[in-house]
Amino acid sequence: MPPVSQAPNPTPLYPWGVPPSPPEKSRVGLMAGIIGGVFLLIVALLATLVLVGKKIDSSYPPAESTLTAPGTLLDGHYKLAKDDSPTLGPSLEKSWRLSWDAKAVHGVVVAYHPSGGDRGELIVTGMYGRFRNTGEVRSRVLAGNGSRHTEVKVIVAPMDVTPSGSRIRVSCEEVTRSWADGKALSYPVCAWADGNTWARVAYMTVYTARSLDLESAARITLQIRSEMVKPIK
Template sequence: MSMPPVPQSPNQTPLYPWGVPPGPPEKSRVGLMAAIIGGVFLLIVALLATLILVGKKIDSSYPRAESTLTAPGTLLDGHYKLAKDDSPTLGPPLEKSWRLSWDAKAVHGVVVAYHPSGGDQGELIVTGMYGRFRNSAGVRSRVLAGNGSQHTEVKVIVPTMDVTPSGSRIKVSCEEVTRSWADGKTLSYPVCAWADGNTWARVAYMTVYTARSLDFEAAARITLQIRSEMVKPIR
């Protein structure tokens, strides 16, 4: 004999199998999923917009590219002539070492050697880059041996000094180093560097004349003359 159904009052919660009420209607599930997907999409859009704004802000902090570093056939009013342009081979490794720097952007390496036209021994070596640079003081410091040269054959014997030649607003950093070769020869010579918003270069005066006679003041003035002959506006 079957049991009669238990009467329920209008306010009594119905008894469901296993004590679990049924899930929401299908339309409610679809709406919930749409809301979740929409929220995720809006979050992604917000993150992308933030990254774009940050990227634009960082890019605007670099100077505009207005100048380039060239390798003319002669330097210092013809007293030095171009002997070798190693930019195609030594430039890319130099660029690679600067690509992750927060102070450099869109960089191109230049490595050239000049020989004295008058027959003096030695050479003048210019290693530099053009692109977009911030923090010129930090860049100058980075490219000199006193900041920790990886070349064990080069040692600093006179620490770095900042020099601003009279009549110029451009600061030059100079130091004196000594270099040794495998055959036992050594040479002490000045090295100077400039850095601006678009270019930097390190000039090694590895000639007999400059190694014996150049002081930092004179080396800084010559460095700025080299800068005036190598840095050209982008056309």
């Protein structure tokens, strides 16, 4: 009986033994990767914010003019009586600080008295800086005229009364103001707004209250603007 042949020994799969398990990934490397990714994300966000900021800034006109308080107005017919800009200007600036239509603003609040026999005062409240959407700015200026002062009531709603040929739009309204002693005065209030300035002019004198219509007040407002707005040197 022939001997039973034996199968040859199978070749081992790993002739030098079973290889060790791969080492676990280093936690230090993993954390470094996460931190690096977060850093790149922050850099990208900052770059985007810078670009957006530049785009927004470019939408405002350059600062070329300022609003001054000359000693006289309207060819000397009104003399500067009080400049409240240092005390009332900051609160005016604060109220516009969050506006998307205003940037780098400075408040101006001045009162002029007539140099003739008229009684009362002409009050100019305004700002200089950088403004866009000037139509909306002009509307806001007049809309806030009666809302902040309960003794002031609007009797003729604001309307565009820009004189023919003027590139600066002017809106005017008529208001009435009452005092504790029972006295009252109705008078016109006009406002302009351009890329660098806006102002609200209240004609609170007895003569203007009796004789000045809104169209005439708009023309005088443009003259006041020409005397108060000066180029930045």
